[in-house]
Amino acid sequence: MEKVMAKMVVYHLLMLVTVAMTSILVESANTNNVYSPCSDTTVQLSDGFTFGIAFASRQSFFYNSNQQLSPCDRRLSLSSSNSQISVFRPKVDEISLLTINTSSFSPDSYGGYMVAFAGRKYAARSPPAFVANSTYTVTSFTLVLEFKKGRLQNLYWKRDGCAKCAGNSGFVCLNNQDCAIKTSSCKNQNGSVDCSLGIQLAFSGTDKHLSVMNSWYEVENLRQYSLYGLYSNLKNSLTGEYSKIF
Numbered sequence: 001m002e003k004v005m006a007k008m009v010v011y012h013l014l015m016l017v018t019v020a021m022t023s024i025l026v027e028s029a030n031t032n033n034v035y036s037p038c039s040d041t042t043v044q045l046s047d048g049f050t051f052g053i054a055f056a057s058r059q060s061f062f063y064n065s066n067q068q069l070s071p072c073d074r075r076l077s078l079s080s081s082n083s084q085i086s087v088f089r090p091k092v093d094e095i096s097l098l099t100i101n102t103s104s105f106s107p108d109s110y111g112g113y114m115v116a117f118a119g120r121k122y123a124a125r126s127p128p129a130f131v132a133n134s135t136y137t138v139t140s141f142t143l144v145l146e147f148k149k150g151r152l153q154n155l156y157w158k159r160d161g162c163a164k165c166a167g168n169s170g171f172v173c174l175n176n177q178d179c180a181i182k183t184s185s186c187k188n189q190n191g192s193v194d195c196s197l198g199i200q201l202a203f204s205g206t207d208k209h210l211s212v213m214n215s216w217y218e219v220e221n222l223r224q225y226s227l228y229g230l231y232s233n234l235k236n237s238l239t240g241e242y243s244k245i246f
């Protein structure tokens, strides 16, 4: 599997709220030395945590066409199929916006679906999420990483319907859950919109010292997509012409 061009932007939520003091003073270090998305680990708050996102066709994430396995599982033979992988290392319990630049990578030419994954013996993987086909491209996602005593238990895509794009003629609502742009309007198809993918992360559950992760709670309160407008370096890109909806 090749690596796609990936960039991670970290947003320090706590810096903006009044409890900021403690987070600035307690700038603790990473203690997680596992850097492969296909290895097991347990984490504490402030650790980095490595996970991957694989792009491929929906069926290539299933073994015997009905059992969804982790992309790390060799029985899927994803590495020999038409797939790509991105690896990220966000900080645990820190709200992050990951971006995958699609200027030279068209998700629809790699099967159009993505799965987030981490771990091997304790493998966790998200359900496949539709990203793009030749007609539609979805660019905004929220991924929840759920931990229990510091071990990743579950990865899932959080959707809140199409309220964010209702009434915007640039978007189509797919399956009552995803706001999609016409693929033909994407820059990598000679259109005018940068259809780079934005994946907002949220952490929930407990770390290995049973400290509670709060970023999920914060994302819910901020409402999905509200972070996009705060990333000034993404202006004219992720949200592009549609920035008013965020």
Ligand SMILES: *[C@@H]1O[C@H](CO)[C@@H](O)[C@H](O)[C@H]1NC(C)=O
Pocket (backbone or CB within 6 Å): 130, 133, 134, 135, 136, 174
């Ligand atoms: C693209 O995906 C949409 C939504 O799932 C579907 O309705 C449409 O038929 C697909 N188009 C192609 C060309 O596969």
Ligand SMILES: *[C@@H]1O[C@H](CO)[C@@H](O)[C@H](O)[C@H]1NC(C)=O
Pocket (backbone or CB within 6 Å): 188, 189, 190
């Ligand atoms: C985009 O335009 C270039 C130059 O005109 C052309 O070679 C290329 O095939 C076009 N790509 C698509 C996806 O239409």
Ligand SMILES: *[C@@H]1O[C@H](CO)[C@@H](O)[C@H](O)[C@H]1NC(C)=O
Pocket (backbone or CB within 6 Å): 099, 101, 102, 103, 194, 196, 234, 237, 238
């Ligand atoms: C993606 O890369 C292109 C070319 O380097 C750049 O012009 C564009 O702004 C990037 N988009 C994002 C969202 O970073």
